[in-house]
Amino acid sequence: MKALVYHGNKDLRVEEVLEPETQQGQVKLAVDFCGICATDIEEYLYGPVFISGDAPNPVTGKMMPLVTGHEITGTVIEIAPGVSNISIGDRVALNGVLTCEKCYWCKSGETTQCPDMAAVGFAIDGGLAERIVWRADRLVRLPDEVNSKDAALIEPTSVAIHAVRRSGASDDDTVAIIGVGTVGMLAMQAAKGRGAKALAVDPRQISLDLAAELGADATINPLTENLSERISELTDGVGPDIVIDAAGSSETAALSVDLVRSGGHVVLVAIYTSTPTFDFNSLVASEVRVSGSLAYQQKDVEEAVRLIAEGKIKTRQLISDVISLDQVIDTGFKRMLAPTKDVFRILVSPNLG
Ligand SMILES: [Zn+2]
Ligand SMILES: [Zn+2]
Incomplete structure (x- = not known):
């Protein structure tokens, strides 16, 4: 063959x-x-x-x-x-x-x-x-x-569902997704599926337009808008409960820790091709948790099939x-x-x- x-x-x-x-x-x-x-x-x-x-x-x-x-x-x-x-x-x-x-x-x-x-x-x-x-x-x-x-x-959807599961997002939460490419777009929908409010951040307008079409509560283009001001406005000055980095550039991990509220949770689902530098004191002071998320499990695949069948993930x-x-x-x-x-x-x- x-x-x-x-x-x-x-x-x-x-x-x-x-x-x-x-x-x-x-x-x-x-x-x-x-x-x-x-x-x-x-x-x-x-x-x-x-x-x-x-x-x-x-x-x-x-x-x-x-x-x-x-x-x-x-x-x-x-x-x-x-x-x-x-x-x-x-x-x-x-x-x-x-x-x-x-x-x-x-x-x-x-x-x-x-x-x-x-x-x-x-x-x-x-x-x-x-x-x-x-x-x-x-x-x-x-x-x-x-x-x-x-x-x-379904495979990238399972990766996204695994990351959102690890974030613990629920219906009281605001989740910001950094990078709405394929996995980010699917994570945004998975977070919405859990009842959370979702904010999509991406420098590509084509991605933001699709994020809005697929249900993002707000979209932010950091090239044309002041990202931290917009995030602050959208979260009553507190910051998102959860930030998911699906972009994986050298700046986005530290940016995620910067944007999340004190005591919040950052989930990293991207693979970093360059090594970001990071000041761990910022975690001590803010009590922010940072988790990695790799691949997926059988239950994530089953949930992906179910959410796609129900139309909750497109x-x-x-x-x-x-x-x-x-x-x-x-x-x-x-x-x-x-x-x-x-x-x-x-x-x-x-x-x-
Ligand atoms: Zn892949
Ligand atoms: Zn084993």
């Missing part, structure tokens, strides 16, 4: 690979859609960082070359023995995170902290391919209300284009790296071209 294979830094190839084969407890999917994420581009340009490059991952036993792609929906076409929760023809989204299930963190339910965590497309073959094999108990069936294209954003507006496997680098990466980036998610359909 045809797949996009990561061979190393700036070496991605569309090539013929062996047909994947199911084992006990697994199913084979025909991939319907797979999103291209900023992480895929970072791995192409600067990686392997998260991709298993030096040694096989202990959970999967796999290392590069690997089929890339981690935001996947597919249709079940084959079932191995030992599968009872899924049937042929089911449309599904992947929980793309596998863990050892033996360590302290796995046993205590903090699976995102498993030291051997393996993500699809990073430590095992991913979804930028015609077909993929996956564990049946790590799939979530899509209800009729959720079409497969919208569902390709993903359709975040799909900017659908392209073929052959177009990933020349069209997909190029548009996502353009200085005037006008896209949120580009989906790949292996059925095209």
